[in-house]
Amino acid sequence: MKKYNFNAGPSILPDVVLEAAAKAIIDFDGTGLSLLSISHRTPEFEAVVADAKNLFRELLNIPDNYQIYFVGGGASTQFFHIPANFLKTKAGYVNTGVWTKKAIKEAKLYGQVEVLASSDDKNFTYIPKGFAIPEDLDYLYICANNTIYGSEYKTDIDSPVPLIADMSSDILSRPVDVSKYALIYGGAQKNLAPAGVTFVIIRDDMLQKVVRELPTMVNVNTHVENNSMFNTPPVFPIYVLRETLKWMKAEGGLEEIYRRNVEKAEMLYAEIDRNSLFRGTVEKEDRSLMNICFVMTEGNEDLAPAFMEFAKSKGMVGIKGHRLVGGFRASCYNACPKESVEALVACMQEFEQMHK
Numbered sequence: 001m002k003k004y005n006f007n008a009g010p011s012i013l014p015d016v017v018l019e020a021a022a023k024a025i026i027d028f029d030g031t032g033l034s035l036l037s038i039s040h041r042t043p044e045f046e047a048v049v050a051d052a053k054n055l056f057r058e059l060l061n062i063p064d065n066y067q068i069y070f071v072g073g074g075a076s077t078q079f080f081h082i083p084a085n086f087l088k089t090k091a092g093y094v095n096t097g098v099w100t101k102k103a104i105k106e107a108k109l110y111g112q113v114e115v116l117a118s119s120d121d122k123n124f125t126y127i128p129k130g131f132a133i134p135e136d137l138d139y140l141y142i143c144a145n146n147t148i149y150g151s152e153y154k155t156d157i158d159s160p161v162p163l164i165a166d167m168s169s170d171i172l173s174r175p176v177d178v179s180k181y182a183l184i185y186g187g188a189q190k191n192l193a194p195a196g197v198t199f200v201i202i203r204d205d206m207l208q209k210v211v212r213e214l215p216t217m218v219n220v221n222t223h224v225e226n227n228s229m230f231n232t233p234p235v236f237p238i239y240v241l242r243e244t245l246k247w248m249k250a251e252g253g254l255e256e257i258y259r260r261n262v263e264k265a266e267m268l269y270a271e272i273d274r275n276s277l278f279r280g281t282v283e284k285e286d287r288s289l290m291n292i293c294f295v296m297t298e299g300n301e302d303l304a305p306a307f308m309e310f311a312k313s314k315g316m317v318g319i320k321g322h323r324l325v326g327g328f329r330a331s332c333y334n335a336c337p338k339e340s341v342e343a344l345v346a347c348m349q350e351f352e353q354m355h356k
């Protein structure tokens, strides 16, 4: 049976990317050797890193005064790398759910944390807006897309202090004005690659703003100065990331990918709003393009397990909502085809007919 992959992460990657990755495991770029058994310090692999950086820069329109590096440890490692490098006295955080709470916990090990705003009061179903940003902060930290709750910032904040964003689950899904950020980072295992590599995009001036002596691997300068090769980098995920960026470019770049993402999300949200059995959980203006969350309408809650079974029988994979939110979550990352969303919509409509 055809499967429709809505996994939240690790998640769907384009078929051509998987084919290229499978091929490289046997014969990496015509070297006659497996990608898994070469030194990362070969010209061939250095070219992969260079390509990946160039494509990232081109697709996201990253200005020249920013550096890009790839490192292991997942986004969770950045939760402490960021305050270790930049939190001298006090940092501002906006609490929009689990991933910012975890980042706040780590930041408190290094200095004061001021939670400038929080959507905790409504189970993180909206993005706080209009909060004041004190000018004496070392930085302001946000999570651009909240994978678990399905909320997303739709505008780039104007911040008087360096703005740092976790874009693990919406990187390269929509245009972003990189020049408004001092640092953007994320685990690549949603839109770009398998688990194992984290991308960091950092403005040059931040490299001089490291506030304390740090272990070598924690200092941001280490990774910039050594071109992501201070230690053995996650070779395979970086290769796949390069292939995904090549795919994005061939598909028409970020503008086209964004157009498709909007089309898919509008289609699914329209059905959620129309269908008498389902309702969205997030304020309309803050709804994520990537992680689309919904629950059964009041009085129909008991139908949730039946819908889950029905959807499964129709080939839907990964639509169970996170345990903190319940209900359903369809993650519609870049590589999720429109056909998958059409199939889910058809499934919701059929289910409604069955329960009228």
Ligand SMILES: Cc1ncc(COP(=O)(O)O)c(C=O)c1O
Binding pocket: 009, 073, 074, 075, 076, 077, 099, 143, 145, 146, 147, 148, 166, 167, 168, 169, 187, 188
């Ligand atoms: C927005 C966001 N930040 C951080 C993380 C943690 O990423 P990692 O597992 O790479 O540490 C996740 C994981 O799903 C996420 O969605």
